[in-house]
Amino acid sequence: MSFGGPPAPPLPEGLVAVVKRDCPTCELVAPVLGDLHERAGLTVVTQDDPHFPADADWVHHDADLALSWHHDIETVPTLLQVSEGVGEQRTVGWSRSEWERLAGVDGLGDGLPDWRPGCGSLSVDPAHAGDLAVRFSGSSLQSRRVELASLEDEWEAIWDRGWSDGLPVVPPTETRVLRMLEGSTRDPSEVVAVVPPSLVEC
Structure with a gap:
């Protein structure tokens, strides 16, 4: 992930x-x-319910998902050994042997299966990932932004401005543009064409 935006918490x-x-x-x-x-001073960062797994001061709510996004949490649960604010070691999902190794304790999870896969992190959920990239990546998009009134229809606005010949178009929000650029190695500020009739760089 890009770190050109706000510093990672x-x-x-x-x-x-x-x-x-x-x-x-x-x-x-x-x-x-x-x-x-109790045994190793674990701190929990919870993405959704601020009271999970307990209503306690060692449970922190990642309400804006900034921690999860900046530290590349793609799967939950993720167990990390953190030094100076950065996760130096990690393991994802539940693996008794890996959790015991990372925590330096024995006898974890008596009665639980030895292994279970994790789930997708909210920070990579398609419902959130695009907006998080816009907020945190410090994108270098050079295009001008056009703001529409809250009651203005996006597609009608595009037609009224002459940006469409009447065929359906997808409004190029910053979230959508950044998602599209993930499939390219080009610099987001690179000019790839000059489009008539206005001869505007794009």
Whole structure:
């Protein structure tokens, strides 16, 4: 991910787990999270429910998903060993052996299966990923922005401005443009054409 935008917020020091309630594997390991807090000082970063897995001061709500986005959390649960605000080691999903290795404790999750896959992080959910990229990536898009009134229809506005010949078009929001550019190695500010009749660079 690009870091040209706002600086990445630091993760809490030590052992950190990133979770969300809307994930069966996170629900499964909820007792392990409490155990790790008691035994290894675990801090939990929760993406959705601020009271999951407990209503406690060691549970932090990543309400704007800034921590998850900046630290490339793609799967929950993710267990990290953090030093100076950066996750130096991590493991994703639930693996008893990996969690015990990373936490430096034994006997985690008695009665639980040895392994379960994780779930998709909210920060990579298509419903959020585009908006998060706009907010946090510091994109270098050079195009001018056109703001429409709240009651103005996007497609009618495009037609009225002569940007369409009447065929359906997709309004090029910053979110959509950034998503499209993920499939290209070109610089977002590169001019690739001059379009008539206005001969505007694009």
